[in-house]
Amino acid sequence: RKEVEQDPGPFNVPEGATVAFNCTYSNSASQSFFWYRQDCRKEPKLLMSVYSSGNEDGRFTAQLNRASQYISLLIRDSKLSDSATYLCVVNGEDSNYQLIWGAGTKLIIKP
Amino acid sequence: DTEVTQTPKHLVMGMTNKKSLKCEQHMGHRAMYWYKQKAKKPPELMFVYSYEKLSINESVPSRFSPECPNSSLLNLHLHALQPEDSALYLCASSSPPAFRDTQYFGPGTRLTVL
Numbered sequence: 197r198k199e200v201e202q203d204p205g206p207f208n209v210p211e212g213a214t215v216a217f218n219c220t221y222s223n224s225a226s227q228s229f230f231w232y233r234q235d236c237r238k239e240p241k242l243l244m245s246v247y248s249s250g251n252e253d254g255r256f257t258a259q260l261n262r263a264s265q266y267i268s269l270l271i272r273d274s275k276l277s278d279s280a281t282y283l284c285v286v287n288g289e290d291s292n293y294q295l296i297w298g299a300g301t302k303l304i305i306k307p
Numbered sequence: 308d309t310e311v312t313q314t315p316k317h318l319v320m321g322m323t324n325k326k327s328l329k330c331e332q333h334m335g336h337r338a339m340y341w342y343k344q345k346a347k348k349p350p351e352l353m354f355v356y357s358y359e360k361l362s363i364n365e366s367v368p369s370r371f372s373p374e375c376p377n378s379s380l381l382n383l384h385l386h387a388l389q390p391e392d393s394a395l396y397l398c399a400s401s402s403p404p405a406f407r408d409t410q411y412f413g414p415g416t417r418l419t420v421l
Contacts, residue, residue: 230409239397239412240350283349294363295410297349 199223202284202298210306213274217301219284220266228287229260231269233280234300240283244269271303279305310334311413313398319419322388328416330381330398339381340410341373342397350397356381388420 202219209215221229229246244251246258246267257270267286271278281300288294311332320326330339338357342350355363356375364373370392372384381398395417399410 237395237417239415241412242409245409294352294355299349 199288199296200284200286200298202282202301204299204301206302206304208304208306209274211274211276214270214272215274215303216268216270217282217284217303218266218268219298219301220264221284221286221296222265223286223288223296224262224265226286229258229267230285230295231258231267232283232285234283235280243282274303274305276305276307279303311398311400311411313396313413313416315416316414317417317419319421320385320388321421322390324388325384325386327385328383328396328398328418330383330413331379332398332400332411332413333379334400334411335378336400336402336411337378338401339375340399340401341371341381341383342399342412344395344397344415354383385418388418390420393418393420 199222200219207215231243232240233243234240244253244256244258246260248260250259255272259268269282281302283300284298286296288296314329318326340355341353343353344350352365353367354373359375359378370387374382395415397415398413401408401410
């Protein structure tokens with residue numbers, strides 16, 4: 197079983213729709229969770245850290261479910277500029293510095 | 308200034324060449340990273356420096372040699388690379404303990420080995 201699993205997509209979504217991704221992780225001791233966004237041929241950029249209580253930033257909401265070991269990302273009122281690959285990242289168990297990356301979910305917003 | 312810079316942006320090299328990738332950050336971060344990313348794959352960790360000391364080497368071949376001259380700079384020396392080493396090489400930095408803090412990425416160096 198992969199340590200961090202994501203649906204690779206692509207998710208083809210009309211502009212203005214709401215879209216949600218889930219990501220499951222295998223290490224129950226993980227403490228830090230992130231969503232990164234990566235545009236084609238660009239570097240990953242942090243979208244959100246994911247806190248136990250859940251957090252919201254404008255149109256983006258992240259949730260953590262420790263019991264089921266998954267995190268989610270909800271995007272409301274999607275924009276064309278939201279088209280990107282969304283990477284789920286979880287801290288690794290062996291080291292304070294190691295992050296375990298999911299393979300990413302590709303999102304395509306269509307006009 | 309939340310910026311990590313990398314040079315060069317693009318690099319084409321032959322298998323017998325020696326080249327270096329450079330990374331710089333001025334955020335006061337004490338952890339710096341090299342990642343390798345192939346197309347449609349997530350970044351793969353190569354090396355981690357913490358307080359200018361190499362703390363993680365993810366079994367990277369010796370043709371890749373990292374160096375951290377000071378807390379702001381990170382280099383990756385390349386020698387006798389193979390075509391399969393062609394990839395996007397990303398530098399990142401963070402404040403330790405890193406698992407609680409965001410890693411900030413540079414724009415990457417796109418390396419092609421002929």
